[in-house]
Structures are given as C-alpha cells and as structure tokens.
Amino acid sequence: xxxxxxxxxxxxxxxxxxxxxxxxxxxxxxxxxxxxxxxxxxxxxxxxxxxxxxxxxxxxxxxxxxxxxxxxxxxxxxxxxxxxxxxxxxxxxxxxxxxxxxxxxxxxxxxxxxxxxxxxxxxxxxxxxxxxxxxxxxxxxxxxxxxxxxxxxxxxxxxxxxxxxxxxxxxxxxxxxxxxxxxxxxxxxxxxxxxxxxxxxxxxxxxxxxxxxxxxxxxxxxxxxxxxxxxxxxxxxxxxxxxxxxxxxxxxxxxxxxxxxxxxxxxxxxxxxxxxxxxxxxxxxxxxxxxxxxxxxxxxxxxxxxxxxxxxxxx
Amino acid sequence: xxxxxxxxxxxxxxxxxxxxxxxxxxxxxxxxxxxxxxxxxxxxxxxxxxxxxxxxxxxxxxxxxxxxxxxxxxxxxxxxxxxxxxxxxxxxxxxxxxxxxxxxxxxxxxxxxxxxxxxxxxxxxxxxxxxxxxxxxxxxxxxxxxxxxxxxxxxxxxxxxxxxxxxxxxxxxxxxxxxxxxxxxxxxxxxxxxxxxxxxxxxxxxxxxxxxxx
Numbered sequence: 001x002x003x004x005x006x007x008x009x010x011x012x013x014x015x016x017x018x019x020x021x022x023x024x025x026x027x028x029x030x031x032x033x034x035x036x037x038x039x040x041x042x043x044x045x046x047x048x049x050x051x052x053x054x055x056x057x058x059x060x061x062x063x064x065x066x067x068x069x070x071x072x073x074x075x076x077x078x079x080x081x082x083x084x085x086x087x088x089x090x091x092x093x094x095x096x097x098x099x100x101x102x103x104x105x106x107x108x109x110x111x112x113x114x115x116x117x118x119x120x121x122x123x124x125x126x127x128x129x130x131x132x133x134x135x136x137x138x139x140x141x142x143x144x145x146x147x148x149x150x151x152x153x154x155x156x157x158x159x160x161x162x163x164x165x166x167x168x169x170x171x172x173x174x175x176x177x178x179x180x181x182x183x184x185x186x187x188x189x190x191x192x193x194x195x196x197x198x199x200x201x202x203x204x205x206x207x208x209x210x211x212x213x214x215x216x217x218x219x220x221x222x223x224x225x226x227x228x229x230x231x232x233x234x235x236x237x238x239x240x241x242x243x244x245x246x247x248x249x250x251x252x253x254x255x256x257x258x259x260x261x262x263x264x265x266x267x268x269x270x271x272x273x274x275x276x277x278x279x280x281x282x283x284x285x286x287x288x289x290x291x292x293x294x295x296x297x298x299x300x301x302x303x304x305x306x307x308x309x310x311x312x313x314x315x
Numbered sequence: 316x317x318x319x320x321x322x323x324x325x326x327x328x329x330x331x332x333x334x335x336x337x338x339x340x341x342x343x344x345x346x347x348x349x350x351x352x353x354x355x356x357x358x359x360x361x362x363x364x365x366x367x368x369x370x371x372x373x374x375x376x377x378x379x380x381x382x383x384x385x386x387x388x389x390x391x392x393x394x395x396x397x398x399x400x401x402x403x404x405x406x407x408x409x410x411x412x413x414x415x416x417x418x419x420x421x422x423x424x425x426x427x428x429x430x431x432x433x434x435x436x437x438x439x440x441x442x443x444x445x446x447x448x449x450x451x452x453x454x455x456x457x458x459x460x461x462x463x464x465x466x467x468x469x470x471x472x473x474x475x476x477x478x479x480x481x482x483x484x485x486x487x488x489x490x491x492x493x494x495x496x497x498x499x500x501x502x503x504x505x506x507x508x509x510x511x512x513x514x515x516x517x518x519x520x521x522x523x524x525x526x527x528x529x
Contacts, residue, residue: 086491092481
C-alpha cells in the first residue's frame with residue numbers, strides 16, 4: 001500500500017469538493033423547508049451521499065495498486081453486465097453463451113490485464129469471444145432472433161467488460177519519467193470524466209435550454225454539454241502536475257475524454273429509451289444503476305488508454 | 316442440536332447472500348407494507364429459488380416467521396434436501412399425493428398460521444414450465460382462505476428468476492430480479508371457489524403487467 005504524493009493531494013481536493021457539495025446541498029434543503037420536499041434537491045442529496053461512498057471505494061481500491069484496480073473494475077464489470085443483459089437476454093438457448101460471458105470471458109479479461117498481456121487482452125473479446133459465443137448459441141439450435149441475441153451479448157461484453165477493463169489497463173503503461181505513478185492516470189481519467197458529468201449536470205440545471213437530442217434524453221442540452229465539457233477540461237488542464245502531460249496537452253486530452261464521455265451517455269440513453277426504462281438499475285441511490293454512472297467512463301477509457309499509449313508510452 | 320440450528324442459520328444467510336449477489340433482488344411494495352402481520356404470500360412458481368428470493372427481500376425479523384409451503388415428495392428425498400427444507404427454511408412440508416398422505420395439507424397450513432407464522436404458497440401447485448405466464452391455480456389457496464378468513468392473502472410476482480436459472484440448467488446466470496408485492500385480498504362472503512380462484516389468479520397477473528409497463 002503506497003501511493004504517490006500527488007494522489008494524496010488529489011484526494012484532499014476531492015474531499016474539499018465533497019464537503020462543499022454537502023454543505024451547499026444541506027443549505028438548499030433548509031431553504032426549501034422540511035415540509036415541502038423538492039424531488040430535485042432530494043435527488044441531489046442522494047447523489048452527493050453516493051459520491052462519498054464511490055470516492056471512498058475508489059480511493060481504497062487505488063491504494064492497493066493494480067490488484068485493487070483490477071478487482072474493483074472486475075466487480076463493476078460484473079454489475080454492469082448484469083444490468084445490461086437483464087434488459088436484453090431473453091432466450092433460453094443463450095444460457096451457456098451468457099454463462100461463458102459472465103464466468104469465463106469476464107474474469108479471464110481481467111486476469112490478462114493483471115498479468116499485463118497486452119497482445120491478448122486488447123483482442124480477446126473482439127476476436128475470440130466474438131467468434132466463440134455465437135458458436136455456443138448456435139449449437140443449441142434456436143434460430144429465432146439469432147443475430148439480435150448474439151449482437152446484444154457481444155455489445156454487453158464490449159461495453160461492460162472490454163471497455164471498462166481499459167481503466168485498470170492504464171496501470172500497465174510504461175512512461176519514461178512516470179514510473180510508479182501510473183495509478184494517477186486512473187485518478188485523472190475518473191476525476192475528469194466524472195467531474196464533467198457533474199459539471200454538465202450543474203450547467204444543464206442552471207443554463208440548459210437547447211436540447212441536443214430531445215427524444216433520447218430531455219436533460220442533455222448544448223449549454224450543459226459545452227459548459228460541462230469545457231470547464232471539466234480546464235479542470236483537467238490544471239491537474240497537469242499529476243500526469244505525464246504538459247498543461248496544454250492535459251487540456252486537449254481532457255477535451256477528448258469529456259467529449260467521449262458525453263457521447264457514451266448519449267448512446268447508453270438510446271438503449272435505455274429503446275427498452276423503455278429510465279435507469280439501468282437501482283443499486284446506486286440517486287444515480288440509478290452502475291451503467292448510469294459508468295457510461296461516460298467506459299466510452300472514454302479505451303480512447304484515453306490508446307492516446308496515452310501511442311504518444312507517451314514506450315510499450 | 317444447537318450446532319445444527321447454528322448451521323441452519325448460517326446456511327440460510329449464505330443462501331440469501333448468494334441470491335442477492337446473483338440477482339441484486341429488489342422488493343417493490345406496491346399496495347402493501349412490509350409489516351409482520353399474519354399473511355399468506357402467494358406467488359408465481361418457475362424455479363426452486365422462488366421462495367429464496369421472497370425470503371431474501373423480507374426484513375430479517377419477518378423472515379424468521381415466514382415459512383414456505385413445499386412438497387414433501389421433493390424435499391424429503393435426500394439428507395441434504397431434508398436439512399435445507401426442514402432446518403434451513405423451516406418449510407411446511409405437504410404431501411401432494413392424495414393417495415399416500417396422512418395429513419390434510421390445508422389443516423397443516425392453517426395450523427402453521429395459528430402458531431403465528433406467515434406462509435409462502437405457490438398456488439399453481441408445481442413449477443410452471445410452460446409458455447403461459449401463470450398456470451391455473453389449485454384449490455388449496457381457496458380452502459385455506461375459507462378456513463382462515465382473517466388472514467391477508469398477498470399476491471407476489473417474481474420477475475426474471477426463470478431466466479437466471481431456466482428449467483434443467485444447473486448453472487445460474489446473473490440477472491437482476493424483482494419481487495413485487497400487491498394489495499391484500501380476502502375471501503368475500505358468498506364467493507364460490509371458481510370465482511375466488513379466478514380473482515386471485517387475475518390479481519397476480521395484473522401485478523405482473525404493472526411491472527411490464529414502462
């Protein structure tokens with residue numbers, strides 16, 4: 001258990017923000033009065049409480065280094081895929097394919113990240129799982145909606161497992177002059193992406209008027225997106241000291257991941273709308289399900305990983 | 316004896332924990348509150364795990380007083396099943412075969428209610444392996460309602476467990492399950508058997524549909 005000094009500074013910063021948010025929320029709650037509860041403020045308080053728990057969990061996992069990150073994101077993948085397949089999987093003929101996805105593909109992917117076998121973990125799901133799972137389903141002889149069923153399972157694995165596993169995979173990058181600090185890349189990614197989500201929420205609530213995709217998500221506005229993404233990218237730029245990036249590079253990388261994160265939320269909303277649900281699950285009070293919180297992370301993590309690997313890493 | 320009851324308690328908690336990890340099961344109390352009054356929970360039956368899920372979502376103090384009604388022809392066939400059926404779940408075991416049985420199932424259930432327990436009952440009588448959402452009810456629920464008119468009958472719809480573990484599969488897959496509790500029913504005066512069974516059957520199906528609507 002050891003963390004670079006920068007991690008402690010960042011944790012201190014996050015702590016200050018959470019304390020501030022808690023104070024502001026309790027002030028807002030007082031102003032409304034105890035008698036007429038405002039659902040927006042109730043939801044805000046639930047969200048902030050959940051943030052405390054999520055920040056604590058992430059911090060603890062990161063103190064344990066690669067083992068902590070691999071186990072935490074493995075469990076998050078499990079919970080996310082459970083939500084995803086609850087909305088899709090309908091056929092008994094896929095039972096073995098789904099069991100394989102959950103109990104073999106998922107742990108094996110994280111095992112590959114753990115042993116740092118880049119050559120296999122970067123293709124295992126898109127190549128091997130992609131080809132083998134439909135074979136297992138086909139052997140059961142059920143043809144109804146075959147392509148739909150196979151694609152849904154494949155998509156679940158790509159989003160919930162493959163993409164999510166790129167967060168702990170950041171720890172395997174070798175960057176000259178940054179040895180022993182790669183845990184900070186995870187911290188940077190999570191703070192910028194989640195910061196962007198929070199800032200988009202705040203900008204959207206305060207200034208949101210023009211809806212980007214009213215059918216998909218009534219809460220996503222141009223004002224919210226631009227305000228949130230730009231301010232979170234400025235936040236990312238000011239975190240340059242904990243990254244291998246220069247100030248302007250940190251800004252551009254942040255802009256890339258906040259944009260991907262926003263698009264992730266949009267795509268996952270489209271799936272929810274199609275299935276007629278508002279949230280992916282119910283386990284994180286105020287936020288919904290795990291995918292509701294992870295959608296932006298999983299869309300930005302692989303792009304962030306490959307950007308850093310291409311421009312900064314030696315392997 | 317004490318060792319056995321400790322083992323039963325630990326096993327019960329382990330089974331509930333496993334069910335929660337696998338299904339993240341959630342209770343929706345839709346027209347009735349989780350309070351420890353004397354009740355008969357009647358539910359759809361698609362899997363051996365059905366009453367585990369109902370059990371898992373009940374508050375612990377209610378769990379200890381809520382007994383499943385199950386077939387002795389299944390639960391007494393091996394030592395392990397007997398331990399789980401009798402010790403862990405404290406089931407009211409009834410003989411489903413009228414030829415061989417010595418006790419009347421309805422009397423057994425009524426006695427369990429009289430001793431302060433609530434019951435979990437699957438009025439379809441057997442696991443539903445068909446494509447229909449719900450099989451016709453057996454008459455047990457009616458006879459019990461007739462004998463104990465002061466007991467609330469609570470419809471309970473268990474969603475998704477048949478996909479977690481379809482018939483004939485041994486390996487469960489993790490999917491989110493929901494247990495929905497509906498408004499209490501009682502036998503009305505002058506209500507005959509068919510009318511009562513139709514009404515309770517319809518109430519359970521209506522509960523399913525209220526969950527299907529987005």
